[in-house]
Amino acid sequence: MTPTYDVAIVGGGIIGLAHAWTAVKAGLKVALFERHARATGASIRNFGFITVTGQQRGDFHALAMRTRNIWLEAAEQAGIAIEQRGLYISARYAESEDVLRAFLDTEMGAGCRLLTSAETPFLAKGQRAVLHSPHDIRVESRTAIPKLTAWLSERADLFYGVTVTGVDSGRLATSMGEMRAERIIVCPGDDLTGLFTDRIKARNVSRSQLQMMRLVSPGFRLPGAVMSDLSLIRYLGYADLPEAVALKARLEAEHAAQLANGVHLIVVQSADGSLVVGDSHHYHDAPEPFTSEAVDQLILDEYRAVLGSPPPVIERWSGTYATSTDQLFLIDQPLPDVRLVVATCGAGASTAFGIAERTFQSF
Secondary structure (H helix, E strand, C coil): CCCCEEEECCCCCHHHHHHHHHHCCCCCEEEEECCCCCCCCCCHHHHCCCCCCCCCHHHHHHHHHHHHEEECHHHHHHCCCCCEEEEEECCCCHHHHHHHHHHHCCCHHHCCEEEEEEHHHCCCCCEEEEEEEEEEEECCHHHHHHHHHHHHHHHEEEEEEEEEEEEEEEEEEEEEEEEEEEEEEECCCCCCCCCCCCHHCCCCEEEEEEEEEECCCCCCCCCCCCHHHHHHHHHHHCCCCCCCHHHHHHHHHHHHHHCCCCCCCEEECCCCCCCCCCCCEEEEECCCCCCCCCHHHHHHHHHHHHHCCCCCCCEEEEEEECCCCCCCCCEEEEECCEEEEECCCCCCCHHHHHHHHHHHHHC
C-alpha cells in the first residue's frame, strides 16, 4: 500500500528542514525527500549567521526577526549551540557613519547603539564608529544542520538518497516508487533545472557563487559577528537609505575591485576559536568550479582593514545559492496542493522558518 502523508517536502536544505520543523510542530505526518545522502549545499557552506540587522526594511526584516526567534527554540530542542550573539558593523568612512546613524533613526535600529573605537578594542585602528546590534545570532552550519535533521528524524520520515522525479496533485514520483501526500512543498535550493523549471525561469532566478575561508584562531574571542562598510551597500536595510548614495559613490571610487567581485566582509567565530571569513558574489547560471586566489585576497584585504593582520587560512570553499533581482523569496503555487519555495537572496538561514510559516498559511 502506498504511504500517504499530510505533507511531503522535497529538499533537505534549511528551507526544506524549516518546513519539516513547522509541519512537525503542527502535529502533521511528514515525509522529507533529499536526493543526496546528506546536506552538502549552501545550508552547510554558509556562515550559520542568522542575520536580522540590515535586512530589507518592513516585511522582510520582520520575517528575519521571526526566524531568529524560532531558531532559538529549535536550537534548544535540537541541542544546537548558539556560538555567537550580536553583530558589530565597522564604519571607516564619514559616509558609512552617516548610514549607520540614519539606520539608528529607523524602527530597525531599536535596541542597537553606536560605539566608539575605544569600546571595540578587538577592531583595528582607524574605525570611525561601530554599530552594535544584539539581535543577530550564529550557529555552526556544519553541525547545526545535522542536529536539526536528527531531531526531525525522530518525528518524521526522512528519505535521504532518494530523488523526486515528478510531482502532481497528491502524488510524488520518486526513485523508490510513488508516494502520496495531501500537500507537497518543493524546496529546490539552487537546482534550477529540476522540478518546475519553467516556473523558476519565469521568476528570473539565477545563481550566485561565493568564496569563503576558515582561518586559525586569532587568539582571542570576538564578542559577536563582524561586518564592515562594504556590507552597508549590499544589505538593503542600509543600502535603501538615502544616505547610502554617497557611500556607494565613495566605495565605487576606492574599492572598485571589491565591488566588481561582490566582496563584502563577514567574520564569525567557531567554538574552537577559528574564524569563518567571506565572502564574494559572482552571478552565473552555471558557476565556475574553480575559485580565485585574487578574490580571496580582496576579502582578506577587507579583513586586514577591520581586524588587523589575518591569521593563516586553513580551509577554503565555494558555494552557490539561488538569487533573483525580482524578489527576495518566492512561494509559488504550481497546483492547488503544491507549493514551490525558494529563497532568492542568500538569506535562507535568516528567513527559512518565517518563510515556512507563510507557506502553510498559503494553503
